[in-house]
Structures are given as structure tokens and as C-alpha cells.
Amino acid sequence: MVAKALEVRPLTETFGAEVLGVTLSGEISPDTLAEIKALWLRYGVLLFRGQAMTKDDQVGFSRLIGPLEIHIRAEWLNDTHPELLQITNIRKDGKAIGALADGEVGWHFDQIYLPKPAIGSLLYSIKIPPVGGGTHFADMTTAYARLPQHLRQIVDGRNAIQSYVAFNTMYSTDANATQTTMTPDIAHPLVRTHPYSGRRALYICPGMTVKICGLPDDESRAVLDELFAWQARDEFVYRHDWALGDGLLWDNACTMHRRDDFDGAHERLMYRTTILPQPDRAIPF
Ligand SMILES: [Fe+2]
Structure with missing residues (x-):
């Protein structure tokens, strides 16, 4: 018997899809899992509405996609499930948890x-404000494919410096000295080749990319500003307005994301699992 294909609704013309009729809790059949993995590779962002995942469910499902990263910010991890990074404005003793x-x-x-x-993330909504706090995703495979020739000549074959310190400074996140030491600035190719699909995507972002290697500082700054403006163009972006129970599984190799402001008087709580590439196999499926 041929397995019934999952129903999907594309979210934009180039990437993102809502997957209907799938429950991410409990057992997932091998056929369904294989299809979810294929859709994730094809679309870059998958939306699963109306989920009722326990912490075990979220960790268990995420592990089916790849090994999980334990985030270095231990103070933000869930007490019972350290695989879950809490993203929230909820405070305990005056400090965000x-x-x-x-x-x-x-x-x-x-x-x-x-x-x-990381190769993927699964973000699951537990508490959301009535308005705001939406998450935007941008399709970096298409942004690279449509890149103007003069920029493509610069990015191909070049590295850029990525800085978690710069990100923490920008958002005043109070990383301690040990955590900062654990995340020194690092160079990665400006164009990331996806380890599973082989597709190429722009791999820079204004939050963390601070310098293009091999260019003078002023030229690097000018090119980065041009690339940042290019990669955030509306034609590459999907905006997600959250509902309770939404799960979003995205591909960190070929999409970037950002969050809208929201009214801090309302609590917002999300759990994120962070998924690593399979260490020993080119194709994990
Ligand atoms: Fe993020």
C-alpha cells in the first residue's frame, strides 16, 4: 500500500509550508517522519498548527531530525529538560528565565x-501576547540565487567573521566571562552549502556577522550593509503571527529569522530545541 502524502500549503512562492494533519506528539510513523524530513529540506520552514506537545514530545520529535544542542546559556534552559531553551520575558526574582x-x-x-x-530549530509556543512578537523568516537560498552579479563575485569563496559577543552586546544579554570565552569569533563561508541538499545559501546576518575576511574594514562594512539590505527584501520574507500550539521547524542553513516587538506587560513563552547536523552521514534520511 502506498502511504498517503501529507497535505501541505505553501506559505510563500519560494519557501515555507504549513503541514496539515500531523501530530508531533507520541509515536510518528516512519513514513510520516520521512515525509516531514523531505518537506523540511524542500521548504526550509514548516508550520505545524494546533499541537499539544509535552516537553518530552518536543525533545523526542526533534531528536528524530538530528542530535540536539544544549545551549551554553545554562540559566535559560528548562529545569527538567535542558534540551529546551526557554525564550521568554517571564521573570523570577527580577531576572528573565x-x-x-x-x-x-x-x-x-x-x-x-x-x-x-545548528542545522535546525523547532520553536513551540506556550504563551503568546495578544498582538506582536511575530517571527519573520527569510529565504537565503533564493536571496543567493537572485544576488546581483557584483555581490556574487565578492561573496563566492570568501569567509566572514561571526560574533556571538557582538550579538550579546547588541541585546545586552549579560553573557558571563566563561560563556564569552566559550564562543570566540569564528569565520564561516559567506555562502553555506547545505550538508543534505547541496543547495547554496547566503550565510550572513546583521545580528552576528561583523567582517568580511580579506577586505579592508571600510569596504567590508559597505558590502555587508548592501548584503544586509538585500537579504531582508520583502520578496524573501515570510512573517509568522503566532497562535498557541504552533510549532515551527526551520532550517538554519538556509533561512534566517527575526522577531517583532511586543507589549512586555504580556507574558510570552516559547521552547526551542536546536538541532545539529548528523555527524557521520552526508544524508540523514
Ligand atoms: Fe533565533
């Missing part, structure tokens, strides 16, 4: 600053 508590957060790739950056 999660990452990126308040306000707007600019374009970035999760963990672009690590030697082996």
Missing part, C-alpha cells in the same frame, strides 16, 4: 557563531 526577554530581535541564524552551527 529565558533568552531574548523583551523587544525586537534582529535578523540572525541560530548558532552561526559556533564551529559546527
Whole structure:
């Protein structure tokens, strides 16, 4: 018997899809899992509405996609499930219990600053404000494919410096000295080749990319500003307005994301799992 294909609704012309009729809790059949992985590779962002995942469910499903990263900011991890990074403005004793508590957060790739950056993230909404706090995604495969020739000549074959310190400074996140030492600035190619699909995508972001290697500082600054403006063009962007129970699984190799501001009088709580590439296999499926 041929397995029934999952129903999908594309979110934009080039990337992103809502996947219908899938429950990410409990057992997931091998056929369904294989299809989800293929859709994730094809679309870059998958939306699963109306989920009712426990912490175990979120961790368990994420592990089916790849090994999970434990974030270095231990103070933001869930007490019982350290695989869950809390992203929230909820405070305990005056201190936020999660990452990126308040306000707007600019374009970035999760963990672009690590030697082996994440390949995916699954963000699940637990509490959301009535308005605001939306998450925008940008399709960096298409941004690279449509890149003007003069920029393509600069980015191909070149590295850029990625800095978690710069990000923490920008958002005043109070990383301690040990954490800062654990995340020195690092160079990655400006164009990331996807380890599973082989597709090429722009791999820079205003939140963490501070310098193009091999260019004088002023030229690097000018090119980065041009690239940042290019990669955030509306033609590459999907904006997600959250509902409770939404799960968003995205591809960190070929999409970047940012968050809208929201009214801090309302609590917002999300759990994120961060998914690493499979260490020993080119194709994990
Ligand atoms: Fe993020």
C-alpha cells in the first residue's frame, strides 16, 4: 500500500509550508517522519498548527531530525529538560528565565557563531501576547540565487567573521566571562552549502556577522550593509503571527529569522530545541 502524502500549503512562492494533519506528539510513523524530513529540506520552514506537545514530545520529535544542542546559556534552559531553551520575558526574582526577554530581535541564524552551527530549530509556543512578537523568516537560498552579479563575485569563496559577543552586546544579554570565552569569533563561508541538499545559501546576518575576511574594514562594512539590505527584501520574507500550539521547524542553513516587538506587560513563552547536523552521514534520511 502506498502511504498517503501529507497535505501541505505553501506559505510563500519560494519557501515555507504549513503541514496539515500531523501530530508531533507520541509515536510518528516512519513514513510520516520521512515525509516531514523531505518537506523540511524542500521548504526550509514548516508550520505545524494546533499541537499539544509535552516537553518530552518536543525533545523526542526533534531528536528524530538530528542530535540536539544544549545551549551554553545554562540559566535559560528548562529545569527538567535542558534540551529546551526557554525564550521568554517571564521573570523570577527580577531576572528573565529565558533568552531574548523583551523587544525586537534582529535578523540572525541560530548558532552561526559556533564551529559546527545548528542545522535546525523547532520553536513551540506556550504563551503568546495578544498582538506582536511575530517571527519573520527569510529565504537565503533564493536571496543567493537572485544576488546581483557584483555581490556574487565578492561573496563566492570568501569567509566572514561571526560574533556571538557582538550579538550579546547588541541585546545586552549579560553573557558571563566563561560563556564569552566559550564562543570566540569564528569565520564561516559567506555562502553555506547545505550538508543534505547541496543547495547554496547566503550565510550572513546583521545580528552576528561583523567582517568580511580579506577586505579592508571600510569596504567590508559597505558590502555587508548592501548584503544586509538585500537579504531582508520583502520578496524573501515570510512573517509568522503566532497562535498557541504552533510549532515551527526551520532550517538554519538556509533561512534566517527575526522577531517583532511586543507589549512586555504580556507574558510570552516559547521552547526551542536546536538541532545539529548528523555527524557521520552526508544524508540523514
Ligand atoms: Fe533565533
